[in-house]
Amino acid sequence: MLFPYARNALPGFVARHGKEEEVRRWLDAVAIEHGSICSDEVIVETLQGWIDQDRKHTALKALQGMIWEAGYRDAEFTAPIYADVAPALRQWRGSGLPLYVYSSGSVPAQKLFFGHSDAGDLTPLFSGWFDTEVGGKREAGSYEAIAARIGIDASEILFLSDVVEELDAARIAGMQTVLVDRREDYPQPRDGAAAHDHPRATSFADILLPA
Numbered sequence: 407m408l409f410p411y412a413r414n415a416l417p418g419f420v421a422r423h424g425k426e427e428e429v430r431r432w433l434d435a436v437a438i439e440h441g442s443i444c445s446d447e448v449i450v451e452t453l454q455g456w457i458d459q460d461r462k463h464t465a466l467k468a469l470q471g472m473i474w475e476a477g478y479r480d481a482e483f484t485a486p487i488y489a490d491v492a493p494a495l496r497q498w499r500g501s502g503l504p505l506y507v508y509s510s511g512s513v514p515a516q517k518l519f520f521g522h523s524d525a526g527d528l529t530p531l532f533s534g535w536f537d538t539e540v541g542g543k544r545e546a547g548s549y550e551a552i553a554a555r556i557g558i559d560a561s562e563i564l565f566l567s568d569v570v571e572e573l574d575a576a577r578i579a580g581m582q583t584v585l586v587d588r589r590e591d592y593p594q595p596r597d598g599a600a601a602h603d604h605p606r607a608t609s610f611a612d613i614l615l616p617a
């Protein structure tokens with residue numbers, strides 16, 4: 407729902423805001439990636455193609471965040487969140503654990519998402535936010551940088567993801583990992599050459615953390 411909304415709104419958003427410095431910066435980054443000077447029409451088509459591929463490009467993610475802002479503000483939608491997530495986050499935070507978000511979505515988009523979730527405003531639960539400005543989610547260096555920024559040894563950090571390659575990168579950096587296995591939405595490899603040994607949970611309720 408969020409991605410189709412951004413895809414449909416992109417042409418109008420670029421036409422209305424494409425000359426604003428903070429928007430132009432990201433449109434120019436797309437043009438550079440595209441390999442040549444190109445029209446805004448081509449930039450929009452490129453971005454829509456990236457949405458179709460679920461590409462995690464920092465420029466796309468920054469622009470999506472700006473587009474979603476209007477949708478949240480005008481109450482056109484709330485951010486979809488699995489029913490087991492908010493109760494677990496509240497319990498973990500209540501027991502004193504600091505919680506952080508690391509997403510390919512831009513930090514402004516993350517704050518909008520958790521601020522307008524189906525379960526209400528969850529932003530007070532989080533102690534910090536990280537996006538791909540720190541590095542890609544499949545690169546171990548990103549997790550090393552996050553641990554350094556948080557000031558907690560990587561071995562004390564549990565990283566949750568539904569993507570095995572992200573968990574591999576976090577583990578290389580020394581973090582503990584759990585695959586949040588949302589089988590119906592994001593099936594992950596289980597057997598054969600792609601097998602892995604990250605602990606699995608099908609719900610946040612099954613993730614037991616030290617108090």
Ligand SMILES: CSCCC(=O)C(=O)COP(=O)(O)O
Binds near residue numbers: 470510511515
């Ligand atoms: C949380 S803001 C929007 C999410 C988003 O744009 C995205 O690509 C999700 O990436 P993630 O790394 O959180 O799986």
